[in-house]
Amino acid sequence: MKPSIAVLGCGYWGANHVRTLRDLGVLRAVSDANAARAEGFAVEHDCLAIAPSELFQRDDVDAVVIALPPQFHAEQAVRAVEAGKDVLVEKPIALTVPDAERAVAAADRNGRIFMTGHVLRFHPAFEKLKALIDDGELGTVKYIHSHRLGLGKFHTENDALWDLAPHDLSMMLAITGQAPIDVRGEGAALLDRLSDFAHLHMLFPDGLRGHLFASRLNPYRERRLTVVGTRAMAVFDDVEPWERKLAIYHHEVWQDSGQWLATTNEPTYVPVEGGMPLTRELEHFIHCIETREPPRTSGEEGVAVLRILTAGTVTHS
Numbered sequence: 001m002k003p004s005i006a007v008l009g010c011g012y013w014g015a016n017h018v019r020t021l022r023d024l025g026v027l028r029a030v031s032d033a034n035a036a037r038a039e040g041f042a043v044e045h046d047c048l049a050i051a052p053s054e055l056f057q058r059d060d061v062d063a064v065v066i067a068l069p070p071q072f073h074a075e076q077a078v079r080a081v082e083a084g085k086d087v088l089v090e091k092p093i094a095l096t097v098p099d100a101e102r103a104v105a106a107a108d109r110n111g112r113i114f115m116t117g118h119v120l121r122f123h124p125a126f127e128k129l130k131a132l133i134d135d136g137e138l139g140t141v142k143y144i145h146s147h148r149l150g151l152g153k154f155h156t157e158n159d160a161l162w163d164l165a166p167h168d169l170s171m172m173l174a175i176t177g178q179a180p181i182d183v184r185g186e187g188a189a190l191l192d193r194l195s196d197f198a199h200l201h202m203l204f205p206d207g208l209r210g211h212l213f214a215s216r217l218n219p220y221r222e223r224r225l226t227v228v229g230t231r232a233m234a235v236f237d238d239v240e241p242w243e244r245k246l247a248i249y250h251h252e253v254w255q256d257s258g259q260w261l262a263t264t265n266e267p268t269y270v271p272v273e274g275g276m277p278l279t280r281e282l283e284h285f286i287h288c289i290e291t292r293e294p295p296r297t298s299g300e301e302g303v304a305v306l307r308i309l310t311a312g313t314v315t316h317s
Contacts (some may be wrong), residue, residue, distance in 0.1 A: 003062040003086075003289045004028035006055055008076060010041050013090060014067035018045055020278050021065070028062075029144070031055045050075075056083035063113070063289050065282075066090060071157050074099035077114070078106045086113035088285050091166040092309065093302040095157065099308050104299035113288050115295035116302035118170035124281040125236050125245040125272045126171055131228065132173055132270070138229030144172050145211040146225045149218035159194035161187060162309055163205060164214040169305045170297060172202075172210050172224055179304050180204050185312025189218060200312040235267075246270040 006029040007017045014032075022045045029048035032038040042049035056079050063086035064203065066076050074094035080087045093116055094100035095218075097265040107114035121128055133141060146168035155163055173179065180202035187198035197215035201206060204210065223238035233249040247267035254261055288295045 002026050003286060004060055004206060005286075006031060006050065006058075006061045007050060007067060009057060009067035009082075009090075010033075010034070011067065012119050014065070015041070016278055017065045017067055017282070020276075022047070023227075024279070024286065025284060026114065026316050028060060029055070029058070034126050056085060061085065063087065063116075063285070064201065065285075067117075069155075069157060070162070071095050074103040075264060077103040077221060081107040081110045081112040082307045084110065084112070084291050086115075086126070086285075088115040088117055088282075089299075089302070090117040091152045091170075091302065092162055092306060093217040094298065094306060095162075097303060097306050097310055100299075100303045105304055107299055109131050113285075113295060114299035114302075115288060115290070116170075116297045116299060116305075117281070118167055118297040118301065118305070119239075119277045119281050120167040121170055121174060121297050122284060123236075123238070123277040124275050124280075125223070125238070128246055128270055129225075129234055129236050130174060132248070133227065133229070137232060138227060138234055139231030141175060141227055141253075143209050143211075143228040144226065145213075146172070147213050147222045149213070149215045151218060151221070152216055154216065156290070159187070159189075159198070159313075160196050160214045160216045161185070161198035161200070163210055163311060164203050164216065165198070165200065165309065166305050168212055168225060169308050170301060172212075173301060173304055175189045175227065176204050176208060176210075178205055180210065180308060182307055183311035185314050187314045195314060198314070200308070202308070242272060242274050244269050246272050262269075 005026045006230045010032040027047050030041045031050045031052045038049040064080045065088045067090045070092045082143045149162045182203040185199045187195035189236045196217040200212040202210035225236040227234045252263040
């Protein structure tokens with residue numbers, strides 16, 4: 001039988017989880033501090049509305065998707081796993097590394113699945129990019145940079161770095177298979193006390209370099225991950241239509257008489273199967289619940305991302 005899953009938190013992203021889980025036939029209940037909001041979702045999606053204080057004690061709920069403001073994620077995750085529920089916790093899984101570690105340790109101690117909501121790891125274009133890298137199509141990866149820019153959203157506890165960067169950091173960790181040994185961050189709070197843009201510079205153990213630029217005060221949207229290898233370069237651009245989301249550049253760079261020269265070539269667009277990343281993410285969660293396999297985006301990965309965010313955070317008075 002399919003697992004019965006509840007969603008705790010019916011805000012913007014929680015609502016997407018509710019709709020997708022309903023379509024997958026596993027939505028059992030919704031829960032929110034705003035009882036009227038939960039009731040509205042329950043009526044619309046033909047499921048139960050359960051108060052947060054009662055949710056984890058229900059025998060008819062096998063797992064919980066936690067999509068709350070991040071300052072509440074760790075506490076609710078601990079309550080859920082200690083009550084015997086598997087969890088998918090949206091990013092960031094906590095606001096401090098110790099809180100995240102405590103939640104992940106509680107899941108391990110209780111034999112529960114802990115999955116982090118790094119949805120872009122399940123994007124078909126990224127999955128294809130990762131496969132190309134693993135097959136050696138790009139050669140040795142030397143440099144990765146990501147740009148995640150736009151206007152808004154403005155959160156009371158999350159700055160631009162903590163809100164926008166986790167997905168890109170998750171993809172970088174998947175590509176490199178290792179955590180950076182040095183992280184430097186810079187940013188600026190232009191509207192209030194929280195940074196509205198941020199840069200991260202990362203050095204990995206094998207000399208690979210990474211750079212991330214996140215901004216919520218940008219006049220245009222940019223969602224681009226670039227990977228530079230010794231044989232080719234690749235760009236995953238999520239703003240582009242499906243047929244142009246993943247491009248490979250076979251530029252040539254060589255040295256002649258002490259001078260570096262380059263020849264540019266037109267990109268080759270790699271066919272990518274369409275599919276909603278959130279649907280694929282939740283299908284993976286369901287699979288992990290049923291098989292007890294460790295998630296692709298584990299709690300440990302969520303902690304690793306938090307370590308990078310913490311190291312690169314710039315405080316403002």
